[in-house]
Each structure stands twice: as C-alpha cells, then as structure tokens.
Amino acid sequence: MTDSRQNGGVDPGGRSGGWVGGHGDASGVAVATEPAVETRRTGRASAWRRRLRSVEAFAVVVVAAILLRGILVDLTGTGPRSAFLTAFVSVVVAGLPFVVLGSVAVAAIAAFVPRAVVGGPPGLAGLVRALTPSTGASRRSAVVAGASFLLASPAASPVVLAATAVAFPGQPTMVLARFVAGVVTTAAMGGLWLWFTARTPGGPAAAATAASGDGADAQGWPAFWARCRIDVVRSGGVLAVGAVVVAAVTVWLPAPWLDAIAHSGLFAVVAMALLAVLLSVRAGADAFVAAALSQFPAVAALAFLVVGPVANLRLFTRQVVRLGPGLALRFAPATVLIGLVATLVIGWLVL
Amino acid sequence: MRRYAQTALLVLLGGMLIKLVATNTHVRYVRAGYAPLLLLTGVVLLVVAAVTLWRDLRSDAITRDDDTIAGGLKLDGIFGVDRARAARAAAEATREVGAVHRDRALAAGRAAAAHEGLGETPGDLEPTGMHAPTTALETVRTDSFRTDGRRPVSGAAAGSGLRPQPSGSPASAVPAGSSPASSGPTTPIRRRTSVGWVLVAAAVSVLVIAPPALGSFSVVRAGTLDGSRAVGAVPEGDPVPMTLAEYAAQATAGGQALAGRRVRLVGFVIAGPRREPFLARLTMGCCAAGAQPVKIGLTGDLPGMLTADTWVEVVGVYTDQVGHDPVNGAPIPYISVVEVATIEPPANPYES
Numbered sequence: 001m002t003d004s005r006q007n008g009g010v011d012p013g014g015r016s017g018g019w020v021g022g023h024g025d026a027s028g029v030a031v032a033t034e035p036a037v038e039t040r041r042t043g044r045a046s047a048w049r050r051r052l053r054s055v056e057a058f059a060v061v062v063v064a065a066i067l068l069r070g071i072l073v074d075l076t077g078t079g080p081r082s083a084f085l086t087a088f089v090s091v092v093v094a095g096l097p098f099v100v101l102g103s104v105a106v107a108a109i110a111a112f113v114p115r116a117v118v119g120g121p122p123g124l125a126g127l128v129r130a131l132t133p134s135t136g137a138s139r140r141s142a143v144v145a146g147a148s149f150l151l152a153s154p155a156a157s158p159v160v161l162a163a164t165a166v167a168f169p170g171q172p173t174m175v176l177a178r179f180v181a182g183v184v185t186t187a188a189m190g191g192l193w194l195w196f197t198a199r200t201p202g203g204p205a206a207a208a209t210a211a212s213g214d215g216a217d218a219q220g221w222p223a224f225w226a227r228c229r230i231d232v233v234r235s236g237g238v239l240a241v242g243a244v245v246v247a248a249v250t251v252w253l254p255a256p257w258l259d260a261i262a263h264s265g266l267f268a269v270v271a272m273a274l275l276a277v278l279l280s281v282r283a284g285a286d287a288f289v290a291a292a293l294s295q296f297p298a299v300a301a302l303a304f305l306v307v308g309p310v311a312n313l314r315l316f317t318r319q320v321v322r323l324g325p326g327l328a329l330r331f332a333p334a335t336v337l338i339g340l341v342a343t344l345v346i347g348w349l350v351l
Numbered sequence: 352m353r354r355y356a357q358t359a360l361l362v363l364l365g366g367m368l369i370k371l372v373a374t375n376t377h378v379r380y381v382r383a384g385y386a387p388l389l390l391l392t393g394v395v396l397l398v399v400a401a402v403t404l405w406r407d408l409r410s411d412a413i414t415r416d417d418d419t420i421a422g423g424l425k426l427d428g429i430f431g432v433d434r435a436r437a438a439r440a441a442a443e444a445t446r447e448v449g450a451v452h453r454d455r456a457l458a459a460g461r462a463a464a465a466h467e468g469l470g471e472t473p474g475d476l477e478p479t480g481m482h483a484p485t486t487a488l489e490t491v492r493t494d495s496f497r498t499d500g501r502r503p504v505s506g507a508a509a510g511s512g513l514r515p516q517p518s519g520s521p522a523s524a525v526p527a528g529s530s531p532a533s534s535g536p537t538t539p540i541r542r543r544t545s546v547g548w549v550l551v552a553a554a555v556s557v558l559v560i561a562p563p564a565l566g567s568f569s570v571v572r573a574g575t576l577d578g579s580r581a582v583g584a585v586p587e588g589d590p591v592p593m594t595l596a597e598y599a600a601q602a603t604a605g606g607q608a609l610a611g612r613r614v615r616l617v618g619f620v621i622a623g624p625r626r627e628p629f630l631a632r633l634t635m636g637c638c639a640a641g642a643q644p645v646k647i648g649l650t651g652d653l654p655g656m657l658t659a660d661t662w663v664e665v666v667g668v669y670t671d672q673v674g675h676d677p678v679n680g681a682p683i684p685y686i687s688v689v690e691v692a693t694i695e696p697p698a699n700p701y702e703s
Contacts, residue, residue, distance in 0.1 A: 054356035058551065062363070065555045072560050078660070083569050085562035090380035090639035092553040093371065096364065097385075097392040104395065167637040169382070169703075222406065229403045230544060232396070233357045236364070237546030240553050247640060255572045255678050292640035295573070 084251040091243035091292050092236075095285035098163040099239055102284040103231035105159055111224035155182025155309070160284045164305065167287035173350050174298060181306045181339075181346035188338045189310060196331055235282040238314070242279040242289040250292070262295040272300040273340055276308030283309035299347035306346075307339035352544040358404045360547055363554040365396030371557065378699045379564040381638050564700040567621040567659045570631045570644040574679025575599075584608065590615040590666045594702045595632040595645040602669060602684030609669035613689065616647065616665045617697060620657045623648075624677050628657045630665055630686070635701040642701060648674050648685035662696045 065072065076082045161175055168174040249258065262268055272290070281289050283305075290296075290304040311332050319328035352360070368389045371377040377389055556562060576596065582604045585591055590613035593601075598616060601609050618632040628649050633642040649665065650672060657663070665688055672685040 054353045055359065058356045058359050061551060062555060065559045069559050076560060076562065078563070078566065079568055082562055083565055085556050085560060086379065086565050087569075087640035089553055089557050089562060092550070093368070093377065093380045093389070093557070094385070094638035096368065097388045100392045100395055104399075166385075169636060225399065225403050225406060228399045229354075229357050229361060232364075232399065233352060233360060233544050233547040233550070236550045237544070237548070240549035241546060243553070243640070244549065250640060251569075251572075255574075259574065259679055288637055291637040294636055294641035294643050 080251050084247050087247035087250055087292065088240075088243045091246060091288050092240050094167070095163075095239045095243070095281075095288040096236060098159060098166075098284040098288075099235045099282065100232055102157075102159045102282065103228055103235055105157075107224050107227040107231060110227060111219050111221070155179060155186050157283070160287075160309075163284045164287040167291040168301075171298070174302065177302050177346050177350040178305050180350065181302065181342045182309070184346065185306055185310055185335075185339045185342045188342070189335055192331070192334055192338070196327060235285065238279070239281055239285040239289070242281040242286070243292075245275075245279060246289055246292045258295055262293075262297065262300070268296055268300040269303045269343065270340065272296060273303040273307040273336060273343070276304040277312050277336065279308070280312035280314040281308060298351045299343065302347045302351065303340060303343040306343045307336055310339055311335040352547045354403070354407050357544060357547065358400045358407070360551055360554070361396050361400035361403075363558070364550065365393040365400065367554045367557050368393035368396070375698065376561065378701070379562075379639065382635055382701075382703055383699055565633055565639050565642060566619065567631070569642070570621050570633065570646065572678070573644050575646040575676045575681050575683055576634055576643045577681050582608070585612060589613055595630065595647055596634055596702055598647060598686065599645050599684050602673075603682065606669045606671060606684075613666055613668055614686065616667070616686065617662070617694070618647070618665070619660055619662045619696075621646070622659050623674075628653065629683070630663070633701050635703050639701070645702070646676065646683050648672065648683050649688055650685050651687035651689070653688055654691055657691070662694050664692045664694045666690050 076085055156179060161179060164178050165172065165175045261271060272293070276286065276290075279286075279289065286305060286308050290301040293301070293304075316328060316332050319331065323331075371380070372386045372390050372393070377383075377386060381389070576599070582597075582600045585593075585601065585608045592615045595616055595618055598609075598614060616630060618630040621629050621631045623629050630647040630649055631644050633639075633644050635642045649667075650670060651667060665686065667686040667688040667690075670685050670687040672687075674683040674685065675681070676683050
C-alpha cells in the first residue's frame with residue numbers, strides 16, 4: 001500500500017486523490033495494470049484473479065484460518081477428517097526436509113557447475129553425455145559431469161538414498177534395491193534414448209538437452225537463490241498433493257478394498273507404478289509417499305520408487321513440449337515398462 | 352504464486368517445522384529422532400526466505416528508481432511489481448549474456464523478421480523440405496526455440512502454422528552438449544507455482560488446527576501388524592514393561608518366555624467388532640500416515656467401562672487365547688488382565 005501511494009504521488013498524470021486517497025487508488029491501479037496482466041497470463045486470468053493477488057490471498061487464508069480456528073477444530077473432530085489431516089500433515093512434514101535438501105543441491109549444481117562441463121542441466125542430458133563418447137571433454141570434466149549426474153539422478157543421489165533409508169527404517173534392502181533398480185533402469189533408458197533419437201538431427205545429446213528442459217536458467221548466486229525458492233515451493237507442493245491422495249486413500253477407501261488391492265500381487269505393483277506416474281512426486285520425497293501406503297508389499301513400494309522418478313506426468317508434459325508427442329509417446333511407456341521389469345527382477349533378487 | 356507469496360510460504364513452513372520441534376509435537380507426525388533434521392530444514396527455509404526477500408526488495412527498489420528517472424514506464428504500486436520484474440529480467444539478461452548469446456539473439460531477430468516475410472505463404476512447409484527458403488526457416492525455428500527458452504513455439508512460428516515436428520529441428524542446430532538457451536532477453540523465467548497452495552494448507556493445518564496423533568479410527572481400519580519379528584529375551588522386572596509389538600512377538604512365538612511373568616503394557620482402548628475391548632498402539636514406520644497398529648485382546652479381570660481412545664496401563668499375564676483381526680486375518684494375541692489403570696497419554700503416542 002505504501003508503494004501504491006508513493007507512486008501515486010510521483011504520477012504526473014495525477015489520478016484524483018494522490019496521497020490522500022490511498023485506498024481508492026489501489027483499485028484504480030489494479031484496473032490500470034490489466035492490459036499488462038492480460039498479456040502475461042494469456043487466457044487464464046479471470047476477474048477475481050486479477051484483483052486478488054497471491055500475496056493478499058495468502059494473508060486472507062492465514063488470517064481467516066486463525067480467526068475461524070474454533071470452527072475448523074470442531075469441523076475436523078476426531079473421526080476420519082482428523083485422521084486425514086494427521087496423515088496428510090505427517091507425509092508433508094516427513095518429506096519436507098528432503099525436498100529442501102534436494103532443492104538446494106540441485107540449485108547449487110545448476111547455478112555453480114559450469115554448463116560447458118555438464119552439457120546442459122544435470123539429469124538425462126548428463127547421462128547421455130556420459131554414455132556417448134565425447135571427443136573434446138577432458139578427464140576432469142568427465143568426472144565432474146559424472147558426479148553431477150550422480151547427485152542429480154533419482155537413482156544414485158545420496159539425498160534420495162538417505163531419504164529412502166529414513167522412510168523405510170529397518171529395511172536397508174530397500175535402499176539397495178532402489179539403488180540397483182534405479183541405476184539399471186536409468187542405464188536402460190539411456191540406451192533406449194540413444195536408439196530412439198539416433199536419427200534426430202544433432203544426435204541424442206542435443207535431444208536430451210532439449211528434453212531436460214530446465215536449461216533456461218542463469219548461473220551464479222541470483223540464480224541459486226531464486227531456484228531454491230521456486231523448487232521448494234513446487235516440489236513441496238507436489239509432495240503435498242501426493243500426501244493428500246495418500247491420506248485420502250488410507251482414510252476413505254474401504255479397508256477391505258485397500259487390503260484386496262495390496263495383496264493382489266502383480267496388480268499391486270502395477271497400481272503403485274501408475275500412482276507414481278500420476279503423482280509425479282520428486283525423487284527424495286517420494287519414499288515417504290510410498291512408505292505411507294504401508295499396506296502394500298515392499299515390491300510395490302519399490303515400483304513406486306523406481307518408476308516414479310523416470311516416468312511421470314510432469315516429465316511427460318515437458319517431453320511432449322520439447323520433443324513433440326511422437327517421440328514422447330514412444331519413450332514414456334517404454335520407460336514405465338523398463339522400470340517395472342527392473343523392479344520385479346531386482347525386487348525378487350534383493351527384497 | 353508471486354515471489355512475495357512464495358517467500359511468505361517459505362517463512363510459514365520454516366516456522367511450522369521449528370514450532371513442531373520446539374513444542375515437541377512433531378512426535379505426532381514423525382519419529383522422535385527426526386527433530387534435528389526438522390530444525391535444520393526450518394532454519395534453511397528461513398535463510399532462503401530472508402535472502403530472497405532481501406534481493407526482491409532491493410531489486411524492486413532499483414527498478415523503481417530507474418523507471419522514475421526514465422519517466423517512460425510508470426509502475427503502479429505493488430500491482431506493478433511484475434512489470435518491473437519483466438523489465439528487470441530483460442535488463443539483467445542483456446547485461447549477463449555474453450557476446451555469443453547477444454549475437455544469437457540478433458540472429459534470431461533477423462531470422463524472425465525474415466520469417467515474417469515468408470509467413471505470408473501458407474503453412475504446411477516441410478521443416479526439412481526442398482524449397483529454397485528451407486534453410487532460412489530452419490534458422491528461424493531453431494533460434495526462436497533457443498532464445499525463447501520456455502516456449503518452444505515462438506509467436507512467429509505459431510502464427511504461420513508451423514508446428515515443431517517430433518524428431519524435428521528444435522535441437523537440429525544445437526551443437527551437442529552446448530549450453531541450452533540461456534534465457535533470451537525476451538521472456539522472464541516463469542513457472543507455475545499454484546501447487547504451492549496445497550503446502551499453505553498443510554502449514555495452516557499444523558499451525559492452526561494441530562491435528563492430534565492417530566487414534567482408534569485408524570487402528571480399527573487397519574489390520575494388525577504380523578507379530579513375526581525376532582524375539583529377544585524378556586527383560587528383568589516385575590511387572591515387565593514391554594511394548595505391544597514385543598508382547599505380540601513373544602506371544603506369537605509361543606509365549607514360553609512369558610511363563611510366570613507379569614507384563615505391563617501401555618496403549619489405548621479400541622472397540623472390537625463385537626464391542627469387546629482391545630488394547631492398541633500404532634507402530635510408526637516413516638510417519639504417521641504409514642503407521643501400523645498392534646492389537647492385543649483383553650480378557651480376564653476387566654472393569655465394566657472402557658471407552659475408546661482412553662489411554663490405559665494394563666498389568667497382566669500371558670494367555671494362549673488368540674483371536675483374528677477381521678481386516679487382514681492376522682492373529683491377535685490376548686493378555687489376561689490383572690489390573691487396569693487409566694493414564695495420561697504418553698509424550699510419544701507411537702511405538703517405533
């Protein structure tokens with residue numbers, strides 16, 4: 001509000017009021033900025049959205065929640081709604097530390113590891129670069145590229161493995177199985193990628209760079225802080241959505257049904273893999289979502305952990321945009337299949 | 352979600368985690384040993400929030416000054432923040448990108464201009480076709496892809512009805528492994544963050560409602576944990592304090608080790624299918640959502656009234672009576688009760 005009044009003051013056009021009519025000004029200002037807003041969020045802006053900005057909405061939500069506290073507590077009671085809230089909150093609280101750790105690690109890599117070394121953002125691009133024989137790269141840059149890939153990959157990242165160990169206490173085999181199955185899946189994916197994109201102009205590496213998508217970020221400290229914040233908000237939000245789904249399933253799905261699905265063998269494994277594809281929870285936090293569905297057997301949880309990070313809706317939409325639907329439609333189901341096969345084999349061997 | 356709202360969310364989350372640990376209520380949701388990690392995360396969140404807030408405030412102030420001096424673009428209070436941001440991002444981009452990128456951007460501009468001339472011919476041009484303008488087109492598409500960062504189909508390309516082909520040229524002119532489009536000076540980086548509102552819901556739930564630890568509702572819905580874990584020796588003491596899981600394991604193993612010993616169990620009461628009382632406790636794996644119950648049947652000298660969700664301390668002796676959980680068919684061992692006392696809920700409601 002202070003800003004609005006200051007700018008009203010220096011405005012030579014002088015909307016009526018200026019310093020005095022602070023409140024009246026605010027609404028006039030909102031109208032005045034409409035065209036700019038329109039162009040930015042094309043087609044999505046509705047009237048109330050333009051007026052109620054997220055900062056104000058945020059304040060409204062928090063204040064309303066505090067004022068209506070008594071009603072909210074009564075509303076949740078002690079039955080299913082209370083259990084739902086507890087389950088939801090518990091998954092978020094358990095997963096949040098690893099979301100933050102992972103975001104900081106990825107932001108650091110994106111911001112400080114030289115682009116020329118990694119060859120685009122870490123992840124698939126890094127893997128393909130490691131797989132394809134590179135002519136110009138020195139040994140040192142290969143080492144850095146490999147290390148960044150490891151740190152950022154869903155299979156071998158220390159953050160992800162630590163999260164898995166925490167989420168499945170007393171089951172160290174789960175960590176081992178995830179590591180092995182994840183590496184196998186990623187390697188198979190890399191091979192598949194080379195095969196699919198062999199005819200792509202520029203070769204697989206260029207396609208991978210395009211597919212990874214996060215390439216438009218700048219480097220250095222500003223990029224690091226900005227990316228930390230946005231990654232925590234987005235990954236944390238996706239984790240929270242997963243937590244809502246899991247809490248709803250454990251609380252409201254009839255117990256015999258859940259039990260029947262959980263003990264249906266292969267179907268349970270496939271169901272968990274598909275759930276992972278739908279929820280798209282970031283590797284690191286996904287272990288908590290999988291562990292929350294404790295009725296399911298360990299192999300099904302492993303399927304969630306192996307398939308989720310390599311094939312999910314978030315990745316798929318990005319691949320469609322970057323590579324076109326044809327390539328993405330062939331690549332994504334193949335990845336799910338590879339993940340499932342790796343899960344079953346490794347799960348049978350290790351778990 | 353705007354930048355300031357994101358920062359506010361980070362503050363809310365950090366505060367939530369620190370409050371959970373400070374009031375020791377985190378044991379309702381996660382394992383007790385999780386506290387240091389939660390504290391560290393809370394501090395990191397607050398640091399990120401503080402730094403980003405400081406940067407935002409500072410850069411907004413700078414942009415405001417610039418605009419006032421330039422006199423061209425008027426910023427309208429807090430609602431003008433994003434226009435300011437766009438201008439700033441553009442300025443930063445032009446300042447930061449090297450000569451290479453500037454050249455590329457210029458090339459893109461020239462190519463786009465050329466393309467707009469071509470755009471009057473109807474679309475359906477093959478991206479790798481054999482017409483004369485092909486090379487020009489390819490340059491356009493590649494460059495517009497690269498400089499546009501987040502939007503692969505640039506306005507010019509989309510306008511002429513050109514669509515990127517699957518195996519097509521977005522990547523075609525990208526040298527393998529080269530740096531991908533380091534944000535052209537056109538669009539500021541923008542990703543959707545609406546999903547953050549679900550996090551707001553979580554934080555508000557914790558801070559305002561503070562949902563209690565799971566109780567009888569969740570226990571009745573879930574099948575009892577199979578007592579097939581390794582059994583150790585029964586510790587000293589009379590009565591022997593045991594967790595429900597330990598007792599269930601001993602009982603499933605035959606109960607010889609419990610012969611002639613009095614056992615003390617702590618848990619809460621749930622009602623069985625025929626309203627008979629059971630003693631229950633949730634065993635936490637990673638978090639409350641995945642907690643699995645252990646149920647012990649109560650027999651013997653019971654008081655007339657036991658209400659669900661009351662915490663009790665039971666002293667009793669082993670009995671070979673076994674029931675079956677209606678949910679998953681797992682065996683439920685019984686204990687023959689000697690005495691029952693109502694107690695306050697323990698600090699940590701879960702067994703780990």
